Amino acid sequence: MNKIGILADEGQPSRDVTRIVQDLLDEPRRNTVDDSTSVLTGTWPGVGEVEVRVATVPMSPDGDVMLSEHARTILDTHGWERFIYVTDLPLTAWERPVVSQRARGAAAVLISLPALGAFGTTRRLRRELVSLIEDDRALTGVRRGGPDLAEGAESDDSADVETRVLDHRGRSLRLILGMIRGNQPGRLLPVLSSSLAAMVATGGFGIFYGSIWKLAEEMSFPRLVLISTFAVISFTAWLIIHNRLWQRSHTQETRWRERIDNLATIGTIGMTGLILYLLVLAVLFVSSAVVIPVGYLEAELERQVGLPTYMSIAALSASLGAMAGALGSNFDRDVEIRSATYNLREYERRLQSGHYTDKARREG
Secondary structure, three states: OOOEEEEEEEOOOHHHHHHHHHHOOOOOOEEEEEEOEEEEEEEEEEOOOEEEEEEEEOEEEOOOOOOHHHHHHHHHHHHOOOEEEOOOOEEEEEEEEEEEEOOOOOOEEEHHHHOOOOOOOOHHHHHHHHHHOOOOOOOEEEOOOOOEEOOEEOOOHHHHEEEEEEOOOOHHHHHHHHHHHHHHHHHOOOOOHHHHHHHHHHHHHEEEEEEHHHHHHHHHHHHHHHHHHHHHHHHHHHHHOOOOOOOOOOOOOHHHHHHHHHHHHHHHHHHHHHHHHHHHHHHHHHHHHHOOOOOHHHHOOOOOOHHHHHHHHHHHHHHHHOOOOOHHHHHOOHHHOOOHHHHHHHHHHHOOOOOEHHHHOOOO
16 A cells, blocks of 8 residues: 655644645544654555655755755655645745645655645645645646756756756746745734834824824825825834845845845835734724713814714824834844744755754654
8 A cells, every 4th residue: 555655844744734735635544753743644545655744854055955955765765645834834946836846756745835826726736736646746836956047057956857947927926925834924923022012012092192193184094094004004114124035246146046035025014014004904993982971072173073083083093103103123132023934944944964854853
């Protein structure tokens, strides 16, 4: 009976793979390994036994996942006939996003999750896994390995893999959105607690000052949106600059890849800034409705007021708070902010010793 393995990086890849495979296996079960992690196993109808593990395959200093070099060791270690590795690292070749790579001479295939985008990712990943598990030759649209002429460098691993890339007009946007999804902007919220506190505290002053009420009421809706947008952009720019998240020239193989990384960083931090702003807006809207009596506000503004008035006050106050939030970010954990983007995470993977390790070994 065939025994097929699926390795997935810790985090988003392992969650996606587990959710998909668990629905497709007959009688899925979890086995504890070394008292530290669990392995999902079960029978794939018509194929054989399938095992899902959380594991990481190292990268070379050139940024290539060393699939061919470690494939045989992984197969022998777990007793698999073939395996699939799902990673959250964005891989590129010929200035195109890499969807999958097959190691020549070994039954191993890599899937790069960011190339599957941010919308419909689960559906695309499910299709890839089903195709590869049920047909071990299902690597269609192949570009064969060899020197990556577009990127101007030949890696040690490139001659040993067959690569499939995205080759449609929206490929770069899909990769960027996939990278933003992999970065998980929401996970930065606990790290930016000082920024959130500064935004709420500063914005709260606007709730108590009549001059802010009058200014907010005189502003049109488009102007309030413009001010809010400017505040979020300013907060995003400060986080990127202060934490040195911008990818400088000649740090990647091509300018195209540098632009991809920078756009993904802007999207990740920008999304985080927007989420923070909306949280502060909600808090200040409720606070303004509780603190400011309707009658008193009408007397101050000399007109009837309603919920839109309170929303205008909250929006302007939240924009003021966003400016102070940038200052508050100076007290947040810089390393955790930097690690929220691919720049640092990819760099750390390149510094690994080159030995294959799974989660059970690392925690054991």
